[in-house]
Amino acid sequence: MKNNSSINNDYKENFSINESLSRYSWFNLGGPAEILFKPDNINQISSFLKNNKEKLNILGAGSNTLIRDKGVKGVTLKLSPKFSYIEWLEKDVIKVGAATLDKKLSEFGVKNSIQGFEFLSCIPGSIGGGIKMNCGCYGENISDNLLSVEVIDMEGNIKHINKNQIRFSYRNCDLPEEFLILSVKFKAKKGNSKTIQNKKIDLLDRKKKSQPQRVKTCGSTFKNSEKDKAWELIKKSNCEKLSVGDAIISDKHCNFFINNGNAKTHQIEELILKVRETVYQKTGIKLDLEIKIIGEKW
Ligand SMILES: Cc1cc2nc3c(=O)[nH]c(=O)nc-3n(C[C@H](O)[C@H](O)[C@H](O)COP(=O)(O)OP(=O)(O)OC[C@H]3O[C@@H](n4cnc5c(N)ncnc54)[C@H](O)[C@@H]3O)c2cc1C
Structure with a gap:
């Protein structure tokens, strides 16, 4: 060591x-x-x-x-x-620690009648990871209500970066890899508490109906492109039944890859390569990974 x-x-x-x-x-x-x-x-x-x-x-x-x-x-x-917290800075501005889970912010929105965070109840990540990925669903993204982020660079300098200095795109943002997000400031727009609560319930219900629950997965494996949904390309290329050992594809949503018990990471990666190659052969489209892979190659 x-x-x-x-x-x-x-x-x-x-x-x-x-x-x-x-x-x-x-x-x-x-x-x-x-x-x-x-x-x-x-x-x-x-x-x-x-x-x-x-x-x-x-x-x-x-x-x-x-x-x-x-x-x-x-x-x-x-x-x-300790980096999981939500605090009021002004009557319409909140500061959220980067380790706070998305669903906590969504619950805070319901409790305090703040609109625009309902969709976060459907995403199992943290606020830091959410900003990095520009997470979102059902037409809303975490960057929508963003004001600024507090980061620390690899030399230990703290910087405050306004939303207009960051380029957000589909499941991505251009914050440098070496910036660690510490906290995030959001606009807190007041809304009707019943409407907010109902929207949250409705979105969670839609998620439950369309995506697998209580499985070992990291959600969508590949990004949708502007023209094509990744799951449609996977389906069209007849990849839905592909598997490598216990690395399988969800039968509820074919862009969700699952560790069905005893898979190893290299088997999930082999499945990713298999699907990507098959989709390319059948459609000429190269799927882009949404999930991040870290660690030493097998
Ligand atoms: C069941 C399921 C459903 C999902 N549904 C959705 C969905 O509807 N929409 C959607 O967008 N995503 C979805 N996802 C994917 C995932 O939840 C999101 O991408 C989420 O935002 C990732 O956050 P995380 O904290 O888990 O990030 P991680 O997986 O831990 O990290 C993701 C990236 O963010 C970086 N990162 C994390 N924290 C920080 C930080 N503090 N500072 C700097 N960089 C950081 C990491 O280095 C990495 O590059 C789903 C996942 C699952 C398992």
Whole structure:
């Protein structure tokens, strides 16, 4: 084990060595992190970054990240629950910690009659991961009510970036990979509490009807393109029944790949390659991955 020097003795309990990352991914897969750092506050992050020379892998709630079997070299950083909070700054502005789960913000919206966060009840990620992915569904995206993000760069400098300085696109934004999102400011638009509550229930219901529940998955594997929905291309190419060991495709939504019990990450990756190749052969379209893959190649 190299690089133990980047572990700071003042907050040693926030580090672990060789801890399995499988419980941090919704696929429930993945080998160990060489170093896992779960900071409690910004001071720990900035003092750590000043000494760290290793590549940093940032993990949110792991609902969009497939972690390779051999694990992740260097440092994997996951903000501790101390970064999960929602606070009022002004009567129409809220600040949300990056580790806050999307559904918490949605619940906060219902409780405080704030509209525009109902769809977040359908997304199992964190606010940091949501901004990075520009998550969304049913025509709404997390960037819609965004005002600014607070990030820390790899030298430990804190920056506040306004929405108009970030380019958001479908399931993406151009914030540099080396920026760790710490918190996010959103506009808090008041609405009718019953309407907000009903919308949230309605969206959750639509999700339940169209997507598999309680399975080990990271949601949509491939991005939709402007012209084509990924699931339609997969269906049209007769890939729905493809599998590799316990890596299977959901029969409810064929863009959802599932660890059906004992799959390994390399089998999910093989299934991804198989589907991508078949769709390309049949339609001439190259599917773009929506999920992120981290770790050492098998
Ligand atoms: C059942 C299911 C349903 C889903 N439905 C949807 C849906 O309807 N719409 C949708 O858009 N997505 C959906 N997803 C995918 C996923 O929930 C979203 O992409 C979510 O926003 C990912 O957030 P996360 O915190 O889990 O990110 P992770 O998977 O942990 O990370 C994703 C990316 O964000 C980066 N990241 C995470 N936190 C930070 C941070 N603090 N600072 C900087 N970078 C960070 C990571 O480095 C990585 O590149 C679904 C997933 C599942 C499992």
